[in-house]
Amino acid sequence: MWPFKKRPDDAETDTVKFNDLLRDQGARQLLRALRERDWPTARDILTAADPEHFMFYMWCVSGADGLQEWIPDVIRAEPDSTLPLLARGAHAISWAWEARGSGTSSTVGEDQWKVWFQRLKLAENCLDEVIDRDPKCAEAWHYLIVLGRARQLPMEERWRRFNRLIEIDPAHLLGHQQMLENVMAKWSGSTEAMFDFARTRAAACPGTNIPLLVAQAHREQRRVEGSDKYLRRADVAGEIYAAAHNSFWHAGYQRSLMTPMVWNQFAHALTVGRYFREACGVYDLIGDDWINSTPWRTTERFVTMRDRARDKADDPDLDPDLDED
Incomplete structure (x- = not known):
């Protein structure tokens, strides 16, 4: 089990800083x-x-x-x-x-x-x-x-x-x-068009950052449905996991400037989807240097979800629901 506390204390949260300029x-x-x-x-x-x-x-x-x-x-x-x-x-x-x-x-x-x-x-x-x-x-x-x-x-x-x-x-x-x-419904598109675009472009661009669109489409659908229960569905979480393998976990992927942005969004989605052990690997890549404000919004939220993944990696069935704020 990863040696992290269940809840971030103030000192730990204070040491975490967002780096939206990607250390560039x-x-x-x-x-x-x-x-x-x-x-x-x-x-x-x-x-x-x-x-x-x-x-x-x-x-x-x-x-x-x-x-x-x-x-x-x-x-x-x-x-x-x-x-x-x-x-x-x-x-x-x-x-x-x-x-x-x-x-x-x-x-x-x-x-x-x-x-x-x-x-x-x-x-x-x-x-x-x-x-x-x-x-x-x-x-x-x-x-x-x-x-x-x-x-x-x-x-x-x-x-x-x-x-x-x-x-x-x-x-x-x-x-x-x-x-x-x-192509999202809120901008005169549709749910079907959104997922079709995300999946089609992800399939066309393996080993790149583009499969992230699949996770982002599911995150938008989560917003529409109003609960993280959507992201915890086996088919949804499984598709996000597969998208990560088609992106930065792909054998042909080359790390680049935008890679940390991809890590952060997949780490969030995998954690909510209860792919805790896999999420831990992404948090290890992020470390302390590559934390972006998107999608976490606050450093406390990042620390809470990171520690939750590491605490539950060996026992995901005991994890309580932790919906977005």
């Missing part, structure tokens, strides 16, 4: 440069990145505070470059959500809707210009997929954007996750 020095330097409005440094980091790092770095750019205040000056200063346009377009989507808020549509006021649509249009215009000039820019297609959902475009157009993305980068993780959102 480039991401830290990029965010610092953006805070300081140092575009030359940010540009150098972005242009030197490989495709996976560039995907992650653009995610960092999309949430950078205050970018819209100064990036138009960069666009004017560098008219031949699509990079500042891409940065402005990706960021404008987050900027639109900032204006709208995260509540349901009934909580959004008329003025908020006006700003929401203005900023989404800005994003679309910037990204359209990028792909007009650089049709193989994967990140432009990625954020156009996000816009397809935000603007509630016809499903045919959402699929067109996704298909263009995977022509360029067949295993683009964030783009796949965004398309999964697009």
Whole structure:
């Protein structure tokens, strides 16, 4: 049995820290440069990145505070470059959500809707210009997929954007996750479409991060059904376990920047599904260095579920239900 306490004490929880930047020095330097409005440094980091790092770095750019205040000056200063346009377009989507808020549509006021649509249009215009000039820019297609959902475009157009993305980068993780959102019932898709997409793309991309979509689809269905009992069903937990074997446990898998994100989500799903011994192996990979806020939300929750898995690994039948908060 793994030698861990059943409940985290305050000292143990205090030593656990989230690391959403994946211990990547480039991401830290990029965010610092953006805070300081140092575009030359940010540009150098972005242009030197490989495709996976560039995907992650653009995610960092999309949430950078205050970018819209100064990036138009960069666009004017560098008219031949699509990079500042891409940065402005990706960021404008987050900027639109900032204006709208995260509540349901009934909580959004008329003025908020006006700003929401203005900023989404800005994003679309910037990204359209990028792909007009650089049709193989994967990140432009990625954020156009996000816009397809935000603007509630016809499903045919959402699929067109996704298909263009995977022509360029067949295993683009964030783009796949965004398309999964697009086909969910809450965004004019359906439960059937969600699972079909997750399973089809997982089967098409063995030994990559993409089989994570299967676990994410089941997590969404758990949200719909409102109880972890769904994730504890033998067929559901078994499919998530099989997806882990098709992903980071696959013989052909190569660890990369995004691997810790995959570990964290599978560790959570395997724990809830009572694959405790298997989850323990994933927690060992995560260790203290690779803990992400998603899907745990709090460090206390991470420690509780990790210790639960290690405590129950040799005796899963005695495990009580522990639903999500």
